[in-house]
Amino acid sequence: MIAADAEAVGRLLDTLSSDDDRLWPIQQWPAMRFDRPLGVGAVGGHGPIRYTCVTYVPGREVRFRFHRPAGFDGTHGFIVEELDSGHTRLTHELIMRTHGKDRFTWALGWRWLHDAALEDSLDLAETALVPGTTPRSRHSRYVRFLRGRIHSDQVRKSLVHQ
Numbered sequence: 001m002i003a004a005d006a007e008a009v010g011r012l013l014d015t016l017s018s019d020d021d022r023l024w025p026i027q028q029w030p031a032m033r034f035d036r037p038l039g040v041g042a043v044g045g046h047g048p049i050r051y052t053c054v055t056y057v058p059g060r061e062v063r064f065r066f067h068r069p070a071g072f073d074g075t076h077g078f079i080v081e082e083l084d085s086g087h088t089r090l091t092h093e094l095i096m097r098t099h100g101k102d103r104f105t106w107a108l109g110w111r112w113l114h115d116a117a118l119e120d121s122l123d124l125a126e127t128a129l130v131p132g133t134t135p136r137s138r139h140s141r142y143v144r145f146l147r148g149r150i151h152s153d154q155v156r157k158s159l160v161h162q
Helices: 006-013 102-131 143-159
Strands: 033-035 042-046 049-057 063-068 072-084 087-098
Touching: 006 072, 006 087, 006 102, 049 072, 087 102, 102 143
Parallel strands: none
Antiparallel strands: 033 042, 042 049, 049 063, 063 072, 072 087
């Protein structure tokens, strides 16, 4: 719940994946990028996670269908729900089944990284709309370990491909 009206929260949602993205925590995580502006049919994702926008109601809802990793079968997205004139619920919803090796990669790694990125995103929304609010999310030791491993792998791969 954010102490802001739904229109303000909706305006944040509408910046998703733009050059002025104020919802996705691009300072801490790979940016969300698409082949066109946010809208149904836009294809892209963040980092190695790829998806297509299947629902977009400006200011209210956006939903994406996964297509990579191959073992992710489902959708994820944000929903803006007005509670009253000064309070709004911003929800991230993940509806997904995993299969194959990604049943294990989700449980051991992606789940933890996903939750940390979304906590950072929700913190970003609240601090953008409620002056004086400080971020509440803290990455666990395990998330910091996973992020360090990913960063090391990305650096190693970039050196190999030079």
